[in-house]
Amino acid sequence: MAEPTPTALAVQLLATLGRDKDRLSRIDNYLHGRHDDPYMPAMADDEYRLLAKRAVSNWTPLLVNTPAQALYVDGYRTGDDDGQGSATNLSSPQWEHWQRSRLDARQSAIYKGALTYGHSFTLTERVKGVVLTKGLSALRTAALYEDPANDDTPYAALTVTTWPMAEKPGTARMWDGRFEYAVTFKALDDSEGVTIAKGKRHGASECPVTRFAASVDLEGRTVGVIEPMIPLQNRINQTIFDLLIAQTYASVKVRTVSGMAPPVQRDPETGEVVYDEHGNAIPLPINHNAKRFLFAEDPDVRFGSLDETPLGGFIDSIDMSIRHLSAVAQVPPHHLLGQIANLSAEALQAAETALSRKIQEFRTVFGEAWERVFRLAAELEGGSADDFKGEVIWRDMEQRSLAQAADALGKLREQLGIPAKGLWKRVPNVTQTELDEWDDLADEEDSVGQLASALSRATPETATAATVPAAA
Structure with missing residues (x-):
């Protein structure tokens, strides 16, 4: 079978963006509070429509931000020849690339994009002699896979840089396994208006675009956390609208x-x-x-x-709908309702269990994507792209007191014999910089201890010879 031409790839990628545009735009609207209007009579007046606008209670950002705030890459452990991980440090090429790309701050936008739309992308490329990685929006980017359910390497990818305006065509960048192409197009569905410039090598052995997918099924479809929640969000808006109608027109006694x-x-x-x-x-x-x-x-x-019309039923209905939203989205009810009074530590931990499992799932799939990004960066820096033994280190975001953590780590050290140095990374809120500093201080203390031990072994003979006559 003949290889598709760059023009055919660009046409297919632009058509993919056009096919997904309405669905992704609707998700984007719900994220930013532009929801479908609740049901109202066809002859509704301006007062009704004003109440409909005020009925929008946007819960979708919380569904995205709650897991995203627990996703924070804090380091990268490379693999050695024996398959064992070695702790990263600030001088490793992988972590230098991470810091140079300012991904400490920019990683959050990549996670939120994937959680919102189902997927987002990163581009790893050489810019002015420096290898950098940046995020790409799902609203502007599409990728093709030979096996979209199992492949982590795209066959080709395209991102729109400017949209068409009036008579001015839009522009895009496209990558395949070897080349980058400049693309111009008149419309997403206009296959005749697509032109491709001559390709230039991007320096990697595969497409430099990496997909971050929140959830991928065996058909290759990606689903975020907002789209399945739209019906529940609409139900909440409708109930709040009914509450406002009853509150406005029937919440006071009518004298006759x-x-x-x-x-x-x-x-x-x-x-x-x-x-x-x-x-x-x-x-x-x-x-x-x-x-x-x-x-x-x-x-x-x-x-x-x-x-007057009792409002308690409407309030109870809103509360029930929010609890349904909490159960389906795997977000603890107290995150949505703000009710944490009279809850024991065990009850809070049980309520957080579903969310913790969900976050762990996201860490697994996003971690695989970051590992590919590090391999691409290493290859573009002149190294090897075959390090499949490395892994990212996620920051422990669980809220525990330092006293509790110290007690637990002490028991692990005493009862299980785990080396103290191996438990450092489990100290709450410790950073990679602090771990590296502790490592250096431990080496210094070890050197001083060895010197003191050597001196103590040499000193006793001299001290004994000098003190024995005096004792006699």
């Missing part, structure tokens, strides 16, 4: 009176009733409010009231 006619306008000279053009008497305005009360001279007049 029967058997009483309002006073009407009369001619000041003749005292006769004034009628409008339809022959109806013109009533006088009544100044009635909560501070006033009505009375009637006619004993047949009857006063009454209509009870």
Whole structure:
């Protein structure tokens, strides 16, 4: 089978962006609070529509930010020839590339993009003689895979740099296994308007774009955390809209009176009733409010009231919908409802279990993607791209007191015989810089200890010879 031409690849990638545009744009709208309107009557007035806008209660950013805030790469452990990991340090080429690309701060946007849309991308390339990695948005980027469910290396990838405007065509960059191409296009679905410039080598042995997918099924489809939650988000918005309608129009008692006619306008000279053009008497305005009360001279007049609509059912329904959202999204209810009173440590830990498992799943799939990024960077730096033994080190984001951690680590050291140096990385909130500093200090202390031990072994003989006559 003949290899597809660069032009054919660009047409297919642009068509993929066009096919996914509506779905990804809808997800983006929900992330930023632009939701579908709740149901309302066809003849709804402006007041109804204002209440519909106020009914939007956007929970989707919390579904993205909660797991993303627990994802933080803190180091990279390279593999040695025996398959054993060796702790990274600040001078390793992999970590220098990480710091040079400012990924300490920029990694969060990559995770949030993958969690929001189902996938995001990174590009590893040489820029002005320096190898850098940056994130690419799923709204602008598409990739082709021979086996999208199992391959981590794209056959080709394309990212839009500028969209078409008026008569000006859009521009894009495309990469395959060897070359980078400059692409111009008139529209995503216009195969005739795509032009490709001559390719130039990008320096890697495979496509330098890496996909970060939150979840991939065996059909190669990626799903984020927002799209499955849209029906539940709409249900919450509808319930809040119904609550606002009841609160606005039916949350207060309505006073009623029967058997009483309002006073009407009369001619000041003749005292006769004034009628409008339809022959109806013109009533006088009544100044009635909560501070006033009505009375009637006619004993047949009857006063009454209509009870207000209870709002408790609407509030309970909102609470139930949020709990459903919490269960399906695997986000603890107290993260959404803010209710943590009277919860024991064991109850909090049990509530966090589902979220912890979800975060661990994300760390596994995103960690594999980062390992490919490090291999690409090593190859572009002139090294080998065959280091499949390395692994990223994720920061421990669990909230534990230093006293609890020290007690647990001490027991591991005493009861299991784990070397103290191997437990350093489990100290809460320790950074790679601190670990490297501790390592240097430990080497210095070890050198001083060896010197002191050598001196102590040499000193006793001299000291004994000098002190024995004096004792005699």
